[in-house]
Structures are given as structure tokens and as C-alpha cells.
Amino acid sequence: MKYLSHIFNHLRKDLRLEWRSRDAINGMLFFALLVVVVFALAFDPTGFPTTTRQISGGILWVALLFASVTALNQSWTRELRNQVLEAHRMAPAPASALFLGKAIANLLFVLVVEAVLTPIFIIFFNLQVLGNAWLFALILPLGTWAIVVNGTFFAALGLRARNRELLLPLILLPVSLPALLMMVQASTGVLTGELDSIQIRTWITQLAGYDIIYTTVCILLFETVLNAE
Amino acid sequence: MSRSSTVRNVAWLWFIATVAVLIVGFRQAIFLVPTEETMGNLQRIFYYHLPHAILGLIFPYVNVAASLAFLYWRRRDPLKALTADALAAASAEVTVLFVSIGLFSGMLWAKPAWGIWWAWDARLTTFLLLWLLYVSYLLVRRFSPAGQTGTLSAVLSVFAAIDVPIVYMSIQWWRTQHPAPVFGPNGGGVDARLLPAVFWNLAGWAMWGIFVMLFRFALERRRQLAEQEAALQAIEASLETPQ
Numbered sequence: 092m093k094y095l096s097h098i099f100n101h102l103r104k105d106l107r108l109e110w111r112s113r114d115a116i117n118g119m120l121f122f123a124l125l126v127v128v129v130f131a132l133a134f135d136p137t138g139f140p141t142t143t144r145q146i147s148g149g150i151l152w153v154a155l156l157f158a159s160v161t162a163l164n165q166s167w168t169r170e171l172r173n174q175v176l177e178a179h180r181m182a183p184a185p186a187s188a189l190f191l192g193k194a195i196a197n198l199l200f201v202l203v204v205e206a207v208l209t210p211i212f213i214i215f216f217n218l219q220v221l222g223n224a225w226l227f228a229l230i231l232p233l234g235t236w237a238i239v240v241n242g243t244f245f246a247a248l249g250l251r252a253r254n255r256e257l258l259l260p261l262i263l264l265p266v267s268l269p270a271l272l273m274m275v276q277a278s279t280g281v282l283t284g285e286l287d288s289i290q291i292r293t294w295i296t297q298l299a300g301y302d303i304i305y306t307t308v309c310i311l312l313f314e315t316v317l318n319a320e
Numbered sequence: 321m322s323r324s325s326t327v328r329n330v331a332w333l334w335f336i337a338t339v340a341v342l343i344v345g346f347r348q349a350i351f352l353v354p355t356e357e358t359m360g361n362l363q364r365i366f367y368y369h370l371p372h373a374i375l376g377l378i379f380p381y382v383n384v385a386a387s388l389a390f391l392y393w394r395r396r397d398p399l400k401a402l403t404a405d406a407l408a409a410a411s412a413e414v415t416v417l418f419v420s421i422g423l424f425s426g427m428l429w430a431k432p433a434w435g436i437w438w439a440w441d442a443r444l445t446t447f448l449l450l451w452l453l454y455v456s457y458l459l460v461r462r463f464s465p466a467g468q469t470g471t472l473s474a475v476l477s478v479f480a481a482i483d484v485p486i487v488y489m490s491i492q493w494w495r496t497q498h499p500a501p502v503f504g505p506n507g508g509g510v511d512a513r514l515l516p517a518v519f520w521n522l523a524g525w526a527m528w529g530i531f532v533m534l535f536r537f538a539l540e541r542r543r544q545l546a547e548q549e550a551a552l553q554a555i556e557a558s559l560e561t562p563q
Contacts, residue, residue, distance in 0.1 A: 252465060255463075262459075265449055269491075293493070301486060315475060319472055
């Protein structure tokens with residue numbers, strides 16, 4: 092129970108800090124919007140509804156992935172000021188509680204961005220979901236967690252590195268590739284209605300499995316990374 | 321500490337043996353082994369491609385083992401941990417080398433033989449991902465602050481080890497849903513008459529890979545020992561100055 096209260100305290104801290112400045116959410120939102128607009132210039136969404144449905148899943152997750160990367164780095168840099176990171180290291184609370192609190196905070200920020208982005212997507216691409224749209228309530232959080240949990244971990248890993256901003260996407264993208272495949276295939280399956288429910292369910296289950304595996308690995312290895320010096 | 325002459329002699333012998341095996345393998349592959357019926361002489365690149373592809377899948381295991389050893393010894397025996405870190409760095413570089421050659425030779429073979437440069441099937445995509453993961457490993461080693469290099473790259477190595485099977489399985493499932501061209505000989509094994517070329521080249525390139533890896537390992541060890549010497553001198557110098 093104490094562990095959960097630690098996580099909750101870290102979460103509250105990050106939410107409060109973000110609420111006061113709203114840097115990350117604004118930055119992410121605008122970035123994702125720009126990606127959507129650029130892709131809309133690349134093909135004609137109105138003229139080719141079938142093609143639009145087939146690639147919208149991919150565009151959505153690419154936009155979210157790049158938007159998350161811009162926010163993840165600065166979620167840790169706020170810990171560098173005032174030697175807060177040293178304080179975290181010296182505190183007796185388990186380091187993984189800090190990690191989970193921050194990862195959940197990042198998850199909430201990206202979910203807020205998704206909530207705003209989804210209607211914009213539908214409007215700009217004239218999307219009509221042919222499958223069961225309620226599945227997105229499952230796909231979006233699971234997919235976002237896959238990006239955020241690894242992203243938060245690797246952002247902490249590269250915290251003292253030079254070229255920190257460049258390093259995060261270079262490490263994050265290869266490791267996230269299977270999760271990206273799963274979330275894009277599941278999203279496209281729901282949008283186009285071409286996959287039957289068993290296949291979509293398999294993708295979602297694989298995504299959940301990926302989430303569980305990598306959450307465990309990140310929790311186990313975070314202490315090592317925090318105390319790398 | 322001096323490198324003993326036995327190690328140097330063994331290294332020279334190994335190098336000469338490697339070159340000899342590679343020469344025999346080359347002769348086997350290009351001149352002795354019969355020409356394959358469908359692809360003709362183009363197929364001979366296979367004897368270069370296959371060893372590199374197989375070895376590109378073996379050296380990562382050396383890297384993962386060395387990384388785990390590093391993480392284990394990091395607090396218990398720092399000197400052993402340093403050696404493990406040197407081996408991890410050497411094996412990662414050799415992995416990138418072999419996987420790069422495997423990818424490149426595969427593409428050169430594929431275009432004239434099957435008409436396409438690349439296919440996103442399970443095997444090829446996993447191989448490409450392996451390359452991406454180990455290039456990112458080398459980048460982490462380069463960009464990490466001094467003193468953290470070993471730990472951070474060891475952690476990434478663990479992530480990479482877990483990722484590769486997941487990628488393979490997920491793309492395999494994807495390709496059962498949406499079949500796409502599968503590269504390479506997917507029929508039964510290799511014809512028995514072609515085996516001598518395969519074995520000689522596999523042995524030769526394995527010996528070469530081990531030679532390069534151990535050479536790089538020795539270089540890294542020397543660099544680490546020089547660093548330790550410099551640190552020791554700095555400490556002793558600071559002790560001599562009157563406080």
C-alpha cells in the first residue's frame with residue numbers, strides 16, 4: 092500500500108507541475124496537429140476514402156509517437172533542476188515508484204492529447220469507422236502505454252547523455268517496433284473492418300502482453316539506471 | 321603489465337589459420353562446388369551471405385551474456401565487470417559488422433534472383449531490427465557520459481534481447497494474416513554437394529569474427545587499463561601536494 096501511495100505522490104507532483112505550465116500538453120497537441128496536416132497534404136483524404144481508412148491507423152500512431160517523444164525528454168529535465176534527482180536517489184522510497192508515477196503522468200498527458208486529436212482526425216480525414224469503434228477504448232490506452240513506458244525509461248537512461256534529444260528516438264523506435272505493428276494493425280483493422288474480431292482481439296492481446304513484459308522489465312531495471320553513476 | 325608472447329603467437333597462428341580456411345572456402349564456393357540449376361552462378365553469393373547472416377545472430381548472444389555479467393559484477397567485483405563490459409562492446413561492434421554485411425549481400429542477391437530488393441517478412445524484418453537495435457546500442461555507448469557507459473548499454477542490451485523474439489513472433493503472425501513474399505531458400509535443406517562450400521565458409525568467417533572480436537576486446541582492455549593508470553597517477557599526485 093505504501094508503494095502505491097509513493098506512486099500516487101509522484102503522479103500528483105508531475106500532474107501539478109504540468110498543470111502550472113502546460114508546456115508538454117500544448118507542445119504535443121500542436122505537433123500532432125501539424126503531423127496530421129502534413130500527411131493530409133501527401134494524399135487526398137476526401138477523394139480516396141478507402142485508402143484513407145487503410146493508412147489512418149498508421150498516421151495516427153506516427154503522429155502520437157513523435158508527439159510523445161517531444162514531451163518525454165522534458166518530463167525528466169525538470170528533475171535535473173535544484174538537484175531533485177539526487178534527492179530522489181537518496182530517498183528510501185523504491186526508485187521504481189518514481190518511474191511508475193512519471194510514466195502514468197505521461198500516459199495521462201498523451202491520452203488527453205489523443206482525446207483532442209481523435210475528433211480532429213475524423214474531421215480532417217472524413218473518417219468513417221467501419222468496425223467496432225469501441226475497441227479504440229482498449230487500443231488507445233494499451234498502445235499509448237507501450238510507447239510511454241519505454242519512452243519514460245529511455246528518457247531517464249539518456250538523461251545525462253550529450254545529444255539527449257537525439258538519443259531518445261534512436262533507442263525508443265527500434266524497441267517499440269513490435270508494439271507499433273500491433274497497435275497500427277489493430278487500429279487499421281477496426282477502421283477498415285477488414286479483420287474479424289478474433290484477429291483484432293489477437294493483436295490487442297499481443298499488445299497487452301508487450302505492455303506487461305516491458306512494464307516489468309522497466310520496473311526491475313529502473314533502479315540500475317537511476318544509480319548508474 | 322605486458323602482453324605475453326604466447327598470446328601474440330596464438331593470435332598470429334589463428335589469423336593465418338583463418339586466412340587459410342577462407343582461401344579454401346573461397347575456392348570451394350567459386351570453383352569447386354557445382355552450379356545451382358535455377359539461379360546459376362548468381363547463387364554463389366549465398367556462400368558469403370549465409371555465414372554472415374548466421375554469425376550475425378550468434379554474436380548478439382555474446383553481447384547479452386557479457387552485459388548480464390557486467391550487471392551482476394558491477395557492485396560485487398568491479399574489475400571483472402570492466403572485462404565483461406569490454407567484451408560486450410567488442411561483440412556489439414562485430415554484430416553490427418556481420419549483420420550489415422548479411423543485409424547488404426542479401427539485398428544484392430535478392431534483386432537479380434527474385435526481382436525485389438526487400439520484403440517485410442518475419443526473418444528479414446527481425447534481422448533489420450537487430451541491426452537497428454545494435455546501432456542504437458553503439459550510439460548509447462558513444463553518447464553516454466563517462467562512467468555510465470557500461471551500465472546504460474548493458475540495460476539496453478537486455479531490452480534488445482527481449483525485443484528480438486517479440487518482433488519475430490508478431491511479424492510472423494502478421495504475415496500469416498497477410499502473406500507476402502518470403503525471401504531466400506525456404507524449401508528443404510541445402511543439396512549435399514553444396515555443403516562443403518557452406519561449411520568451409522561458415523568456419524572461415526566464424527574464425528574471422530572471433531579474431532576481430534578478440535582483437536577489439538584486447539584494444540578495449542588496453543584502453544581501460546590506461547585509463548586506470550591515469551586515474552591512479554592523478555590520485556597519487558593529489559596525495560603528494562601539501563594539504
